[in-house]
Amino acid sequence: MKKIYLGILAVALWTVPCATQAQVVIDNTEEEEEVDATLEEDEEEEEDDLPLSEDEFAVTDQQGNEEVIEFPEAMTYDLDSLMNLYMSKTYLSNDNDCNMQNVNPTYPKEVYIERLSRIPSVMELAYNDVVQKFIDRYSGRLRYSVSYMLGAANFYLPIFEEALEAYQLPLELKYLPIIESALNPKAVSHAGATGLWQFMIGTGKQYGLEVNSLVDERRDPIKSSYAAARYLKDLYKVFGDWNLVIAAYNCGPENINKAIHRAQAALKDSVQTNVKDYWHIYPYLPSETRGYVPAFIAANYIMTYYCDHNICPMTTRLPAQTDTVVVSRNVHLEQIAAVLGLDIDQLRSLNPEYRRDMVPGLTKPSAIRLPMADTGRFIDNQDSIYNYRADELLNKRLEVSINDDVPTYKRRSTKASRRNARYARNKRIAKRGRATAKRGRASAKRGRSTAAKRKASSKRKSSSRRSGRKRRR
Secondary structure (H helix, E strand, O other), rough: OOOOOOHHHHHHHOOOOOOOOOOOOOOOOOOOOOOOOOHHHHHHHHHHHHOOOOOOOEEEOOOOOOEEEEOOOOHHOOOOHHHOHHHHHHHHOOOOOOOOOOOOOOOOOHHHHHHHOOOOOOOOOOOOHHHHHHHHHHHHHHHHHHHHHHHHHHHHHHHHHHHHHHHHOOHHHHHHHHHHHHOOOOOEEOOOOEEOOOHHHHHHHOOOOEEOOOEEHHHHHHHHHHHHHHHHHHHHHHHOHHHHHHHHHHHHHHHHHHHHHHHHHHHOOOOOOOOOOOHHHHHHHOOHHHHHHHHHHHHHHHHOHHHHHHOOOOOEEEOOOEEEEEEOOOEHHHHHHHHHEEEEEEEHHHHOOOOOOOOEEOOOOEEEEEEHHHHHHHOOOOOHHHOOOOHHHHOOOOOOOOOOOOOOOOOOOOOHHHHHHHHHHHHHHHEEEHHHHHHHHHHHHHHHHHHHHHHHHHHHHHHHHHHHHHHHH
16 A cells, blocks of 8 residues: 555655645633623524434433434435545445445443554543444445445555654544545535635635645645644644544634633532543533534544444445656646546546646646656657647637737726716706796786786777667666
8 A cells, every 4th residue: 555655655746835834723722701691592492493414413411302314414414425536536436246235233331431442542442322323324325335444545545644643643533524425525514614624715725735726735635634644733732632533623713712711610619520521521512513523433433343333335446556756847637638638537647736727837847747657758849748738728818919900999087077067067057947938938928918918808808888878878
């Protein structure tokens, strides 16, 4: 295995930032926080009225209170979606020689406790009813996904172990990506966390992972593994307890600090208890985080004792050895695939950090991972690769000319535009005023004419009456 990943591990020293660079300072000061506990209780009561989904389960404590725990998002992935990955389709297949019955046996509680105690681990792998729920999920409904992950582990676990060993961390942390991403390097959570280790953009950048429109190093198995190891080490400096570190990796150190403060306040100085313990602050954690450490313990269990649950690992055909070439020019993966006769999906799988198949070598020297036998061919055919369909694939123009064959219309200044607008508005108002005045004069003229006619008519009538009286006399 180490021989196969020789090229990967050798380049890791060049690609991973030093521990002294881009260090993050995690605030571990225990500041007093004001929490609206009443509002949170009301929200929990509203949630209790909702029916459980297939990604939740309920447990009952010793006081008879029922609480809902969410399965981590990676435990809800469909196996078909995982098998659509190039590496899965190419190098993983069902083991037709495996004759285990497709039956999940159950064991007494004491058996699970004894098996967990035999796992060589620095970390505490304790048993309880919640852990049992997650073991049942992995060995039951997710047994085919476990089969996939056992096969994919041959690709990724050596990389994880090298990164963890470099920072002197417990090697059992290599199973953390199982509950984070189900070993899917292209996994994206509903919150936007990406990659095997599910980094958010902010945390990834703090730990030296580049994220822009063309590159997302959160998807790079090597770079993200070293960044995760540094992050986990920093979290351990804060909490000094691996269960709290894992919980903080899921929900953030600030939420763990809140839970510690709430647990401390609930004691009211009546009992001397170590509140910096995951299982003690458990009721004050977010619902998903309450299942996160149990899921991690269950992942360690199932990856160790899968045979006892009749789970057959997928057979693996490891890819050829890989190596990297560094380019200082922009190059498209399609250019490399076409000239060297490689599968474009294989190149994408070997270089998952390049989001749009573009390697931005002009921005900074960039590494391209290739099958080891093809690195020499790349060097020998560089010119052909760079020139292949360059106008089509690398179509961003560096300089453009302006078309001056047509008239250029000068745009009025903003001040002139406002002045002209006021002039036009005043002109319209004046025009309407003149029209109104004209209508007024016409109306007055018609009124005077009507009055004159009435006056003349009245005079004629009066004269006629006088003439009649004279004739009668």
